[in-house]
Every structure is written in structure tokens, then in C-alpha cells.
Amino acid sequence: MLGPVRAWRGRDEIALGPPQQRAVLAVLLLAEGSQVSVGRLVDAVWGTEAPASARGILRTYVHRLRKLLEPAGDTASSVIRAVGDGYQLTSPGELDLSVFRELFAQAERLRGAGDAQGAAKCLGDALGLWQGTALAGVRGEYADSQRQRLDELRLSAEAARRAVELELGGHEQAVSELTGLVAEHPLDERFREMLMLALYRSGRQAAALATYREVQTLLASELGVDPGPALQATYQRVLQADAGLLAPPAPAEPALLPAPAPAPAEPAPLSAPAPAEPAPLSAPAPAEPAPVPAVPAQLHDGPVMLVDRDAVGEETGGPDTRTRRLRWMLAGSGLAMALLACIPYLVAGSDSDESGSTAGASTARPSATGPSPSKPASGVAIQSHASDRCIDGGTLGDTPLQIRDCSSSDRQWWQIVSEDRIIRISGKCLDVAGGSTENGAAIQLADCNGSGSQRFRLNPAHDLVNLQAHKCVEATDPRGSDRTPLRLWTCTGAQNQKWTAVL
Structure with a gap:
């Protein structure tokens, strides 16, 4: 899913057939075990251009997928079951999207426990599952919307990974990667903020300030807005050469x-x-110390x-x-x-x-x-x-x-x-x-x-x-x-x- 839609049985890759047949499998996988109605499958595969015979073609695709995924199985025990007016995919095996989410969640838990090194490894493993654009080769409006959703999930993992790298003091190595992410996603303020921090910690205060001015101009021309509060605050700290920015967080x-x-x-x-x-x-000093x-x-x-x-x-x-x-x-x-x-x-x-006390009252x-x-x-x-x-x-x-x-x-x-x-x-x-x-x-x-x-x-x-x-x-x-x-x-x-x- 995190790339072209592909499947394996053991070490052997399964030929999943034409793009529309792969799209049917993708919709069932994205439902994560929930039932998907025939109407929804037709809309996802063909959109507004569904042929009159779409439901019949869909049944053919499901039959072929059953044979491909379980050659020795029968309809009753197939991983693709008929449920009500639709189909349900059960026991899809190891799905890369599920593994990605689990690694991402594990990274969050490790960061919360103070294990930045462990979190960095989990995030690296999670992002390593991506083999290009999600759902590559699957066409249609539904695939496009799901692709955008999955890309946002990947960007959240990218942002978390770069934040962990900065916590670990890897600001010099992070500069080049963050520069690429900023070029790819110029309006994403998360990467701009981290790039400013990495540049500043690398002794490049002028470049950090230039990064802010660039996005300030871009946001004004493209959207007519100013940078968000977090980015503005980082800019002010860099401008004032705040020494607190130099050390990674504890x-x-x-x-x-x-x-x-x-x-x-x-x-x-x-x-x-x-x-x-x-x-x-x-x-x-008081008579007795005050607790923190x-x-x-x-x-x-x-x-x-x-x-x-x-x-x-x-x-x-x-x-x-x-x-x-x-x-x-x-x-x-x-x-x-x-x-x-x-x-x-x-x-x-x-x-x-x-209570409305007057000015100057302590x-x-x-x-x-x-x-x-x-x-x-x-x-x-x-x-x-x-x-x-x-x-x-x-x-x-x-x-x-x-x-x-x-x-x-x-x-x-x-x-x-x-x-x-x-x-x-x-x-x-x-x-x-x-x-x-x-x-x-x-x-x-x-x-x-x-x-x-x-x-x-x-x-x-x-x-x-x-x-x-x-x-x-x-x-x-x-x-x-x-x-x-x-x-x-x-x-x-x-x-x-x-x-x-x-x-």
C-alpha cells in the first residue's frame, strides 16, 4: 500500500491483475476489516463514469482476487467474504500500513518515556516501509483522496523523525534533509521551523532568518496570511540570538x-x-523554603x-x-x-x-x-x-x-x-x-x-x-x-x- 499495490505469498509476488482489480483490493484493505458495500466499491473504482455493467465486473474482480490470494480456498472460507450488500477482507496478513502505524505509535511511546534513540530507530524503520507514492498505479478520485491522507501520515512521521534528530543533537546532518523537505512542501511550517533551528544550531543565524523571510513572503503572496505563532516565536528567538536555542531539549x-x-x-x-x-x-528568603x-x-x-x-x-x-x-x-x-x-x-x-484591583496592586x-x-x-x-x-x-x-x-x-x-x-x-x-x-x-x-x-x-x-x-x-x-x-x-x-x- 505504501507504494504500488502489491502482495506476496511467502517469497513469491502475486500478480494482482489490471489496475481496476488492484483498486478493488486496495479499497478492501483500506477498510481494515470493515464491510464495504458494492455501491461504495463501484464509486471508488469508477467514480462518476461507472459502466452499466459495473456490478458484474466487480463480482468478476472479487472472484479473481479470491483465486489469487487463496488458490486452494473456496468462496465460503475465502479471505474476501460476501457480507450483506458488499464484501469484507479478513486476515489480510501483514499489511505495510498496519506495520507503519504500529512503529509510529511505538516511537511516540518511546519518546514519551525519554528514549529518543529508540524512537528514532522506530521512525526510521517506519519510513523505510515506503516504496514511493502510496497506492501508485491505482487511479480515480477515491485513490487520490486516500493517497493524500497517507501522504499526510508520512509527513507527520517525517516531522517526528526530524524533531527527534534535533533532540539528539543531529542538527548539522538534519539541515540537508530539512532543506529537501522544505523545497518539497514549501508551505508546511513544521519543516520551516525545524530548519531554522537546525541552521541556528549549526552557526548559520543569517540563513535561519532568511528561511523565515522566505516563507513569510510566500505565505503572504499565496494565501495572504502571516506565519503561525510558533514560527514567529522561533524567528524572534533566532533574531535575538537566544542562547536557549543552542542546546537540544533535555x-x-x-x-x-x-x-x-x-x-x-x-x-x-x-x-x-x-x-x-x-x-x-x-x-x-522566607522562614521556610517554598515547594516548587x-x-x-x-x-x-x-x-x-x-x-x-x-x-x-x-x-x-x-x-x-x-x-x-x-x-x-x-x-x-x-x-x-x-x-x-x-x-x-x-x-x-x-x-x-x-476582582478588579487597581493598577499597581501586587x-x-x-x-x-x-x-x-x-x-x-x-x-x-x-x-x-x-x-x-x-x-x-x-x-x-x-x-x-x-x-x-x-x-x-x-x-x-x-x-x-x-x-x-x-x-x-x-x-x-x-x-x-x-x-x-x-x-x-x-x-x-x-x-x-x-x-x-x-x-x-x-x-x-x-x-x-x-x-x-x-x-x-x-x-x-x-x-x-x-x-x-x-x-x-x-x-x-x-x-x-x-x-x-x-x-
């Missing part, structure tokens, strides 16, 4: 730190033990944007405003994540005051009973690249979650628990309705149960992936308008499937 933390105990009025100083780390960030709040270890898989907002959700800036504006893109080191955890304690005014520092519940120290907003709106947890039950204008409301501050791969808010967990793995399934809040429908990962390519379905959370409206519901869909790389965790 390995994943094995588990979440314990939940914080009540904090004293003043925190203990936090300092870097090694000279290579940033200068210590400190505050007046729990930090979602998931966040260091990809870039995290920290933006202070005022009580109505607007970014603040300037030395005279109530809140000091902090806009960082973190490289993911353990110290950087610890510093992030302490920001609500150490920066006066970093938490917004929804309300952000937690009281002796802990940080303000309106903005948990370990919480993040999950912001869409399509419209910069945030996932809102204000709807409970079976109603699909929506994206709303970002605010400081606690309905938009999520906790990402790395060891369980769950995303929760107000005691509920992000969930795929009905445990479905099908496109279009609603994304909702439900009681936490640890099932696969509640396991998600925000990966370095900014995809929010359900690990059971290996599909992405997307806003149903590609423009990301207000109150757009969320659903599960095959990962395509579109902006309405891209998300950034915002602190």
Missing part, C-alpha cells in the same frame, strides 16, 4: 513532581548549579510560550504596567522548567486579579494557603494556531468542547499530566466521545478513567494527538472562529490542528 522527565504543599508568603531562592545555566533567579509547584513534564516535548495577560486576557507590556510582560520560548531544560514553575511566586503581578504573590485557584501554577492555556483562541473547558457532559477568546478564566487553564498522558481541568479529563477512533468524534470533558480515549500528547510539531486513535484534535472551522467545536480527525498538518501550550 530528556523527558520520568514522572510528575508531587503536588505542592501550601506555600509560605515568600519563596526560597532558586539558583543554577552549573556555570552553563542562566543566572540564578532569587527572591528574599508541580510542572507538567509533557510541556518540554515542544516549545512553550509564556505570555502574561491582564484580567481581560490582553497581553501586558511596559515597565509601568501592572504586569511585567514575559514572552519566552523555552528550550526545555530542567532548570528552565523549574524557573517556569516559580514564575507565579517570584514575579509580582504575574497572576491576573479578576496581587500575584500567593498567600500562605497557596497560589490563586484562578490560574494554577502548573496550568497552561492551549491556544489554536488558526485563530489564537484557546480551548475552553466551560462545557461539561456530552457537548463538544469549543475554542473561545483566550482569557484568564480558570475554564482555560489545563493541567497536563505526563506519566498518564491526560489533560484535565476542574477534576474532568479531555476525552474522545464514546472512545471512538473515527474521524469526526467529538472532543469533550468526561470523568477521568485512564482509558485510551483520554490519553493525549502535544508533540513538537504542535499536534495534539490522541494516542489511542493516532489522530489529531482539530477545530471544525479551519478559520478557528469563536465557539468552534473540537473533533478528532486524521492529522493533516493544517493550522486548525496546531496548538501551543501558553503559560
Whole structure:
């Protein structure tokens, strides 16, 4: 399937016949054991140009395929069975698409466990299964749409592989491969962002900036839009020669730190033990040390944007405003994540005051009973690249979650628990309705149960992936308008499937 449609019995390749006969087999294989109606098979093979005798020809193709796949079998025991008004392919043997998906899923699990080397090997093996364009030689609109879907799956694996290579410090080798991917997919911002990072780490800051300006011009001329938030943030960091971009991200933390105990009025100083780390960030020493709040270890898989907002959700800036504006893109080191955890304690005014306090009032520092519940120290907003709106947890039950204008409301501050791969808010967990793995399934809040429908990962390519379905959370409206519901869909790389965790 991941190339020309071919089949083997043992070591001997089976001649599958003419293109339309191979197309019938391809449709049955893509159904992955589900029944396919005769009408759907006719549409997939001939489209709108089906001859009057199409159903008879289809039966002939099925009969021939049965004989080719199982010469000694009979109709009753064949791998292609008549089920209702259609056919079902059972026990197709080892299908390269299934092997590819399993290797991809295994790579995701290894990355989550901190084994970047193992993940790189799995991704290399998965991509090695491709023998050219998917479904090569099969014609028709159906084949074209499936080919596009499979190509998007391959691109997601390519993006994950390059991200792992960068994590392992292979930026110099990655430059040439990423350059080729950018040339092949010039509007895919994932590869542009990684190419900028690889160039910058290779000492080629000017080339990294030129890469951004090239895609900025291309997006403006082709689509009339600007680069997405993640690419813009990377550009700003490269422009400012951010030293945090030079080192690969640290390995994943094995588990979440314990939940914080009540904090004293003043925190203990936090300092870097090694000279290579940033200068210590400190505050007046309290009588007793303050615990470091729990930090979602998931966040260091990809870039995290920290933006202070005022009580109505607007970014603040300037030395005279109530809140000091902090806009960082973190490289993911353990110290950087610890510093992030302490920001609500150490920066006066970093938490917004929804009670309407006057400018200049210092309300952000937690009281002796802990940080303000309106903005948990370990919480993040999950912001869409399509419209910069945030996932809102204000709807409970079976109603699909929506994206709303970002605010400081606690309905938009999520906790990402790395060891369980769950995303929760107000005691509920992000969930795929009905445990479905099908496109279009609603994304909702439900009681936490640890099932696969509640396991998600925000990966370095900014995809929010359900690990059971290996599909992405997307806003149903590609423009990301207000109150757009969320659903599960095959990962395509579109902006309405891209998300950034915002602190």
C-alpha cells in the first residue's frame, strides 16, 4: 500500500491483475476489516463514469482476487467474504500500513518515556516501509483522496523523525534533509521551523532568518496570511540570538513532581548549579523554603510560550504596567522548567486579579494557603494556531468542547499530566466521545478513567494527538472562529490542528 499495490505469498509476488482489480483490493484493505458495500466499491473504482455493467465486473474482480490470494480456498472460507450488500477482507496478513502505524505509535511511546534513540530507530524503520507514492498505479478520485491522507501520515512521521534528530543533537546532518523537505512542501511550517533551528544550531543565524523571510513572503503572496505563532516565536528567538536555542531539549522527565504543599508568603531562592545555566533567579528568603509547584513534564516535548495577560486576557507590556510582560520560548531544560514553575511566586503581578484591583496592586504573590485557584501554577492555556483562541473547558457532559477568546478564566487553564498522558481541568479529563477512533468524534470533558480515549500528547510539531486513535484534535472551522467545536480527525498538518501550550 505504501507504494504500488502489491502482495506476496511467502517469497513469491502475486500478480494482482489490471489496475481496476488492484483498486478493488486496495479499497478492501483500506477498510481494515470493515464491510464495504458494492455501491461504495463501484464509486471508488469508477467514480462518476461507472459502466452499466459495473456490478458484474466487480463480482468478476472479487472472484479473481479470491483465486489469487487463496488458490486452494473456496468462496465460503475465502479471505474476501460476501457480507450483506458488499464484501469484507479478513486476515489480510501483514499489511505495510498496519506495520507503519504500529512503529509510529511505538516511537511516540518511546519518546514519551525519554528514549529518543529508540524512537528514532522506530521512525526510521517506519519510513523505510515506503516504496514511493502510496497506492501508485491505482487511479480515480477515491485513490487520490486516500493517497493524500497517507501522504499526510508520512509527513507527520517525517516531522517526528526530524524533531527527534534535533533532540539528539543531529542538527548539522538534519539541515540537508530539512532543506529537501522544505523545497518539497514549501508551505508546511513544521519543516520551516525545524530548519531554522537546525541552521541556528549549526552557526548559520543569517540563513535561519532568511528561511523565515522566505516563507513569510510566500505565505503572504499565496494565501495572504502571516506565519503561525510558533514560527514567529522561533524567528524572534533566532533574531535575538537566544542562547536557549543552542542546546537540544533535555530528556523527558520520568514522572510528575508531587503536588505542592501550601506555600509560605515568600519563596526560597532558586539558583543554577552549573556555570552553563542562566543566572540564578532569587527572591528574599522566607522562614521556610517554598515547594516548587508541580510542572507538567509533557510541556518540554515542544516549545512553550509564556505570555502574561491582564484580567481581560490582553497581553501586558511596559515597565509601568501592572504586569511585567514575559514572552519566552523555552528550550526545555530542567532548570528552565523549574524557573517556569516559580514564575507565579517570584514575579509580582504575574497572576491576573479578576476582582478588579487597581493598577499597581501586587496581587500575584500567593498567600500562605497557596497560589490563586484562578490560574494554577502548573496550568497552561492551549491556544489554536488558526485563530489564537484557546480551548475552553466551560462545557461539561456530552457537548463538544469549543475554542473561545483566550482569557484568564480558570475554564482555560489545563493541567497536563505526563506519566498518564491526560489533560484535565476542574477534576474532568479531555476525552474522545464514546472512545471512538473515527474521524469526526467529538472532543469533550468526561470523568477521568485512564482509558485510551483520554490519553493525549502535544508533540513538537504542535499536534495534539490522541494516542489511542493516532489522530489529531482539530477545530471544525479551519478559520478557528469563536465557539468552534473540537473533533478528532486524521492529522493533516493544517493550522486548525496546531496548538501551543501558553503559560
